[in-house]
Amino acid sequence: MTEKLLSDFFLGPLNLKNRVVMAPMTRARATADHIPTPIMAEYYGSRASCGLLISEGIAPAPAGAGYARMPGIWNQEQLDGWKSVTQAVHEKGGKIAAQIMHSGRVGHTKNMPQGAEVLGPSATTAPGEMYTDEAGPQPYPEAREMTHGEVEEAISAYVSAAENAVAAGFDAIELHGANGYLIEQFLAPVTNHRQDQWGGDFKKRARFVLQIATACAAAIGPEKVGIRLSPLGVFNGIEPWESLADDYIWLAEELGKLNLVYLHLVDHSSMGAPSVPSDLKQAMRASFQGAFILSGGYDAEHAEKALQEDQGELVAFGRPLIANPDLVERIAQGAAWNEPDFDTFYTPGPKGYNDYPLLSTGA
Numbered sequence: 001m002t003e004k005l006l007s008d009f010f011l012g013p014l015n016l017k018n019r020v021v022m023a024p025m026t027r028a029r030a031t032a033d034h035i036p037t038p039i040m041a042e043y044y045g046s047r048a049s050c051g052l053l054i055s056e057g058i059a060p061a062p063a064g065a066g067y068a069r070m071p072g073i074w075n076q077e078q079l080d081g082w083k084s085v086t087q088a089v090h091e092k093g094g095k096i097a098a099q100i101m102h103s104g105r106v107g108h109t110k111n112m113p114q115g116a117e118v119l120g121p122s123a124t125t126a127p128g129e130m131y132t133d134e135a136g137p138q139p140y141p142e143a144r145e146m147t148h149g150e151v152e153e154a155i156s157a158y159v160s161a162a163e164n165a166v167a168a169g170f171d172a173i174e175l176h177g178a179n180g181y182l183i184e185q186f187l188a189p190v191t192n193h194r195q196d197q198w199g200g201d202f203k204k205r206a207r208f209v210l211q212i213a214t215a216c217a218a219a220i221g222p223e224k225v226g227i228r229l230s231p232l233g234v235f236n237g238i239e240p241w242e243s244l245a246d247d248y249i250w251l252a253e254e255l256g257k258l259n260l261v262y263l264h265l266v267d268h269s270s271m272g273a274p275s276v277p278s279d280l281k282q283a284m285r286a287s288f289q290g291a292f293i294l295s296g297g298y299d300a301e302h303a304e305k306a307l308q309e310d311q312g313e314l315v316a317f318g319r320p321l322i323a324n325p326d327l328v329e330r331i332a333q334g335a336a337w338n339e340p341d342f343d344t345f346y347t348p349g350p351k352g353y354n355d356y357p358l359l360s361t362g363a
């Protein structure tokens, strides 16, 4: 039974035809210049049966484009590319949100436009290596600490990105506040050592995200702004801190006061990260006024159960949607799911991208 999962839902003004959300997933199929490609329109268009698609992380500015072939949304060519994507989704009756992701310290200049620098709240270095097309995996460079002016520029870049996303036909935006990228780098003490108004206690570390959310909501309407957060996340060198649970509950409440349309909670325990206790999830949900999106390791049965138990309003699926463009049809029919091919998650070109079999073609 997947009755609730397949039932419609009003996300602010958007009438979603079901509660299946495509989780944001970087697939590195844009050009080296961070321009969306035609195969991306086909990819998103073929998944339009989901109630809501959330795009891969999209850089708001050159300094935020730290990954190879990560798309951006700061120039006209990029906007034109995105218009083809949103049109392909809308033609099939779908809805799509743009995930705005500034990579911050998790980037390499070899992947970024000429002249862009790897920046962070403080001069810290992400652990491990970053893949580059030019020279393969490279150690992360140390981020340069952003000046006060650069922090303000970054906030403006999120706002321009939100406006550009609406101009390109996106139905909403999602601020990427999770997984160790710039917003979470401001939130976490391990990456934010600042002593000015952008660092110090949690209220100060959260000033960056709250100013972004406030300004984006003012620019495009709070009913078009969602946010993704990953409390207890350890990805990209983030480390939990003692008052984390209370801090995130407070943050959810502050974001709720801005009337944002949804809060998208990351729980990557299915990928080996610490699990997020259900009481923390529910406390954040209770503090936030908008819709709550669950994510991480769901199959149809667990998603239905979570919705029936009223743990959230919507459930996001990641890897299953890489391998099953027609996931909603498969859920409705109780059909088997294809397995994703990890080797082609981030490789250029259509292989492992637009070639997964559909039920209708006899998978």
Ligand SMILES: Cc1cc2nc3c(=O)[nH]c(=O)nc-3n(C[C@H](O)[C@H](O)[C@H](O)COP(=O)(O)O)c2cc1C
Pocket: 023, 024, 025, 026, 027, 056, 057, 099, 101, 176, 178, 179, 228, 266, 268, 270, 295, 296, 297, 298, 316, 317, 318, 319, 320, 345
């Ligand atoms: C290939 C790949 C790329 C991802 N890229 C992003 C991203 O750009 N932004 C983001 O918030 N999460 C990203 N994630 C995390 C997913 O949104 C999701 O939280 C994760 O895959 C767990 O859900 P699942 O178990 O349904 O796959 C990515 C995951 C995968 C597998």
